[in-house]
Amino acid sequence: MxxxxxxxxxxxxxxxxxxxxxxxxxxxxxxxxxxxxxxxxxxxxxxxxxxxxxxxxxxxxxxxxxxxxxxxxxxxxxxxxxxxxxNTVTGSLKVGASYTIGEYILPFALTEFAAQYPNVDIDASIANTVEITQAVRSNHLDLALIEGEVHHSDLEIQSLMDDEIILVVPNQHPLARLPIVTAEQLQDQVWILRESGSGTRAFSDKLIRDWNIHVKKSHIFGSSQAVKQAVMAGLGIALVSSWIVRKELTANELTAIRIKGKRLIRSFSIIRPRNHEMSMAMSVFLENLRSHDLLTGLIDSNPSVIG
Known part of the structure; x- marks a missing residue:
């Protein structure tokens, strides 16, 4: 053919x-x-x-x-x-996600979608927010789920769900003994950060900048998993999505600390090329993602981890 x-x-x-x-x-x-x-x-x-x-x-x-x-x-x-x-949904679906969504949410969404629509060929990609956004803009992906903010006139952006960002520290860290910390107590700490281009990195940079926090030293890792492992190993403290540390907090392998007067919330978003006609596979996937009980179940299984 x-x-x-x-x-x-x-x-x-x-x-x-x-x-x-x-x-x-x-x-x-x-x-x-x-x-x-x-x-x-x-x-x-x-x-x-x-x-x-x-x-x-x-x-x-x-x-x-x-x-x-x-x-x-x-x-x-x-x-x-x-x-x-x-009434058969076929074709292909090229979907991307930034790391947190790609590792903790997208697999569940795709598993259920694939079970309902087995004739759709799915190609999933995971990278940081900047890389995934560029892939959508260049039409290498049909749509993507990202963390962090993007501002491009050629993209249609819709909110998907809220994500709570929390401060995690090693169990043996001096801050671990405090139920609540202030911005002053975060001065001169060693921070574990994601790489530039990550939505989590952009969020951390903004908070550190807005609160005038002096960073004693920082270590940069290219994935949320690596950040989590570095904190568990005692290398430093980090701001991470609550999605990635649920099991570790339940197992008391990490300590989550509330920041006084602040609950840190960001949005997960759906992005796709503006004015591009959606395929049937895209349309059905988005409809399921936005309206199906899947997200409700995931959110219920991921309540605020620090009360």
């Missing part, structure tokens, strides 16, 4: 690597190379300039890439409209 080599070409163009494209498509690399070569023969033009360390589209390749994306989108739309006649 003509869409198969076009899909292969688009994947190679986006991955900028034949081997990675082959892995994503579950094909052998020779098969990918053959499909590209057949496309070039059919069109009578070289599409890709390839060297051992570099791959880039030719001018002809750039033209085909843009049109191939449209063709594949129209083909998916045709399949969806045909399947609507039998």
């Amino acid at each position: 003509i869409v198969d080599p076009l899909k292969t070409f688009v994947t190679v163009a986006e991955q900028k690597n034949f081997s990675r494209a082959a892995e994503e498509l579950f094909l052998s690399q020779p098969s990918v190379s053959l499909q590209i070569r057949n496309l070039e023969n059919e069109l009578g033009a070289k599409l890709i300039n390839r060297s051992p360390k570099h791959l880039e589209l030719t001018q002809s390749g750039e033209i085909l890439y843009g049109l191939a994306k449209q063709i594949l989108s129209l083909y998916d739309k045709a399949k969806q409209e045909i399947n609507q006649l039998t």
Whole structure:
């Protein structure tokens, strides 16, 4: 079918690597190379300039890439409209999430969705908020669930649910003996932070800046799991989503401390390209996510961990 080599070409163009494209498509690399070569023969033009360390589209390749994306989108739309006649939800769903949501919420949402709609192919990606947002803006993802704030006119942004941020410290830390701390007591502490681009990092930076907190030293980690483990190991203190430390707090492996006069709340949001027509799979997934008992159940299982 003509869409198969076009899909292969688009994947190679986006991955900028034949081997990675082959892995994503579950094909052998020779098969990918053959499909590209057949496309070039059919069109009578070289599409890709390839060297051992570099791959880039030719001018002809750039033209085909843009049109191939449209063709594949129209083909998916045709399949969806045909399947609507039998009330069957099919197609693909490329969904992304920032780390906290991706590790603690998205798997439950996708498991239930996949059970209800087994004919939908799901491709899930997890990265920090900035990376996931860019993937949606460049149409590599259909939609995403993110933490933190984004402001882009080309995105439609909808609130999904609230998330409580809490201060966690090692059990042996001097602050662990205090039920409530003030901003003054957070001065000159060693902090464990996420990397730049993380929604949690942006939240922590803003609080530290707004409260004029002097950071004695900071250690930066690239995932929420690593931050949590660093605090448990006694390396420092951190602001984290309550979702990631429920089990550790229940097992008394960490201490959560209330900050005087403050309950720290941020929003989890759904983002998708503005003015892009939604596929049936996207529409149903969003409807389930926003209105289904799934979120209610998850929220009920994650009450405020510090009272």
